[in-house]
Amino acid sequence: MMKHKLTLCAALAVATLGTVGCTRTTEQEQRTEAVQADQNLGQLFENYYEERLKLFPLEATAIADNRYNDQLPNDLSQEYVAQVRQLYQGYLDKINQIDRSKLDAQEQVSYDIFKYEMQMSLEGLEQPAELLLPVNQFWGLPITIAQLGSGSSNQPFNTPEDYEDFLGRIRGFTVWGDTAIANMRRGMRAGIVLPRALTQKVLPQLQAMVVDDPTKTIFWAPVENLPDTFTAAQKDSIRQAYTRAISEEVIPTYKRLYDFIQQEYLPASRTSTGISGITGGEDLYKYLVRYWTTTEMTPDQIFDIGQQEVARIRSEMEKVKEQVGFEGSLNEFFRYVNDDPKFTPFNTPEEVLGAYRQVEQRMQPQLDKLFGMTPESEFEVRQTEAFRAASASAEYNPPAPDGSRPGIFYVPILDASTYNVVGMESLFLHEAIPGHHYQISIQQEQEGLPRFRQYAWYGAFGEGWALYSESLGRELGLYTDPYQYFGRLSDEMHRAIRLVVDVGMHAKGWTREQAIQYSLDNELTSREAAVAEIERYMAIPGQALSYKIGELKMKELRQRAEQELGDKFSIRAFHDEILKGGVMPLAVLEKKIEEWIAEQKST
Template identity: 55%
Template sequence: MRKLLLTGLGALALLAGACNKTKPTTATATPGELTALFAGYWERQAPLFPLAATSQGDNRYNNRLVNDQTRAFRDSLAGLYQGYLGRLTKFDRKQLAGNDLVSYDILQYDLQTRLDGLKLGLAMGADFPNSWMIPFNQFGGLPLALGQFGAGTGAQPFKTVQDYDRWLGRVHGFPVWADSAIANFRAGMKAGVVLPKTLVVKMIPQIRSLQTTDATKSLFYGPITLLPGTFANADKTRLTAAYQKAILGELVPSYKKLGDFLEKEYLPKARATTGHGALPNGPAQYNFLVKNWTTTSRTPAEIHDIGLREVARIQSEMNAVRTRLVFHGDLKALLAYMKTDRRFFPYKTPEDVLNGFRAIQGRMQPNLKKLFGRTPKTPFEVRQTEAFRAASASAEYNQGTPDGSRPGIFYVPILDATQYRTPGMESLFLHEAIPGHHYQVSLQQENTALPKFRRFAWYGAMGEGWALYCESLGRELGLYKDPYEYLGALSQEMHRAIRLVIDTGMHSQNLTREQAIQYSLDNEATTKEAATAEVERYMAIPGQALSYKIGQLKIRELRNRARQQLGGGEHLREHRPGQYQNKYSLAAFHDELLKDGVMPLDILDQKMTRWADAQ
């Protein structure tokens, strides 16, 4: 998955059908005024989400840490969204075309969705929409994000003396944020809006791991160990003392306070139930979250049924591979074999695992030009996930900066290299790295013709749907030659189909955590530990896991429709931007799909329909 950071506008997907609800006034604004509106909105929201700005390469707010835990902050967001939604009514949508039309629809959808979420009691500016009475969990939130920003190797720059001082300014805001977060947790305890106990148990050691009595042993001391040799000695001495003081005087006490609260006060009040539907107003919130993450109007029940059908279809394909392998046993036995046989565990060190992924990149690199005319300029790296969060982390992609100063990074959690399995590595790389998230995110950010609110947008249905779709390109890219690796890819697709069943089951059909874990174990090649971490992720961020399969199915539908409409073969020998043929080519389809960035699926459908008609 793409790492969910504090992303400001575009972190949310959108409700279907909203674009035609606003009636234009009789006075129509000019295209220049529309462009100014887009730019003005971006500038207004950017300081409200300073961590997002940092991750996007905008360093103007690197010293800020906004306390987004207050009612005043949520009210300010509502005012901002309502104000810009009203200003959009000056424009006659019927007079717009091309990217102006797409931008209009996206901004209108997004503003309306954010307002709808706030009315339901959801915090719409956090890592992911959730009740404001649950400030963070084991999967995300500021306490974990702060560790990544402050380690010295993440999005926060530490190149100049000013950079180092700016980080200290950000640290100074954390104690107040922590106190406000505890107050919100307590409000949730009174209202019955609390996390499941099994999630809180995972949060406590995460928070405790960031406590220390020796500042030099802290994760946040990382920038000091990396102090540039070009700094003056006086600056080195001053910054070292300041960082030690900040760690022991502000960060550690705040993490200790959070850890003590979670362990002594919150854990005893945490709930035994699994799904979001068990919370007050939970069913209405979950319905919204399903719409938000899938950008469709499909109900939880409809998505549950799609999941069951996809599980059955993928099982059939896996059984066909099993037959070709002449494996003596049923599919469950084959999956068990893939989870235990030593042939699938060749690695000894974390670097061995990372090199395994780098080798995959080398094998498929020559074939990329057959499927893509546009390739990103942003550098790319494979790294091991930091130890403090590896136990509950999934493999993920962290975006680079548009100017290339920070690469896109594929993070791989490796708890024990000797237990890292090879089946599924190829499909994982296609999804998280190339051509999945790295191509999609980088090409979008590098497209300076887009308004900034679109360059840095994120809609999980298209973004994760694209990444999952990329897993199906393995054979076309020279991978999946080993049938067990193809089985690993099918198992990964099964994993996303299972999500449709489990997420909707837990949050709307009373499926328990234990039943969900067993369903995973029965249908995919995974371990109980991995299945548990995944299920608890779905418990933490309801609806997010639905975006992958729903988006993939839509992209596959668009590809099939374009091929049928335009005719011709799937491939050109080599494709370059601006050299599209009237005859359909897969490279042309991919380039068109990606060039304007992520967007809600309905808007994507309209855009791709216009493109096909124009061919």
């Protein structure tokens, strides 16, 4: 067809002794095709986003889209998996029909992210072990549904309809629980089971939900706090409905899960540590490494990088030890920083929260030097709720896009008098500003980004950015106290250790005990904390690799931009370029930054 057009153009040129008219026609056709491609792409993204929310209603609730708040699909069923596969395959076919060359630079980035997402998601569905390991101590629906039902998470409890919605999710959880048991039985037959150490950690979590009195469960909290605007009849109706639902559905579901895991699953749990100990585990781990790092790196490559980083950071730690005049070994210095009373100066939770707010105030004057873009979303520091503080880490909860909920930095404080001040600055930089709060808020606020990108998450980018943010402390006027800088090195060491122990356990035959000891030998931590961390990596293989791999890529890109641009390099412009596109696979980010560097050179 194109050949015919060129032949027609040539004929017109001869007839008119020129080619102007032909050129205009061709340019017009190209513009029309580009506009059509743009419209097709935008509509494709919007259609995908809407269809996805129907299948993943918890994602909708998390961004304050309340249309599906009563939905909880049985994501362990073959029928559901088939629907999800159809979604991804259908949209992969559609994106392949769009000519990438006709798109502008931003659209090409969206195209690349979307295609990657469809391909990786389809590949993930070919990993059956995920369905046969539905429960662990770190995350899963038994934990999520309790957080939602507590009334302190994303699930709203403001209207009678809100209360009715969550009853729908309770019904869904009952179906899910029965399927989870059936799937775990299939896993037992196939040699796909949890390590015994993890199964033992799941049991008390389930047992805590099995009580005689429905008003003593976490699910009763929203009923305890019924809004004053409700009528007496509405309140009475909700109390009755929740009493029945908790007594007849919630508690029995947790009890069935507990009884099954204690009586059948625990005896069948494996003695091996890593995922390579299950049928198909070696291939599953290779996929999970690519999924979490968004790279093509092999486990061996990551293991080597981890060992190099551990050695480098240890060297930096030795320098701080010498700077403060400590004469013992590095491990003795770890114990000193952990145990000396001068590092636990707080008496009340409010004093701890106030110290974090002071970190924000100290660095505020420097932020404008490093960032042109700042979030519009509100931000707060809060103490983690008592019911989950014992098992929670410091964390960031994103703001609602409609402004109804601020971005929240949650700090678990079990006993303020034992809260250690070392590392508070780096923790704030990571979880709050300019880490997760800047990255996630700016992403959600970006006009022109397709919605699938506004609310996307790639750990290698998001956690990589947060860890990179810790390295900005001195530029932001922090780390003037050598112990706070040592806290920064300790946090970085924690992420470097992950590269070694995660690969060690899942690909190199390391035992749980070897990994725990490696952590104790190389970082500022307690045995209890090291055990919890190692068991987290056992439960979610590969996830812990994302932080350091992402951070190293961002540092590499900054160094490349500084070297190539020289006097033209602007740290504000570099950071804005990273943040304004939201999260993306690291290969897409690298291509994007390379194009940005080329643009800066030409201006």
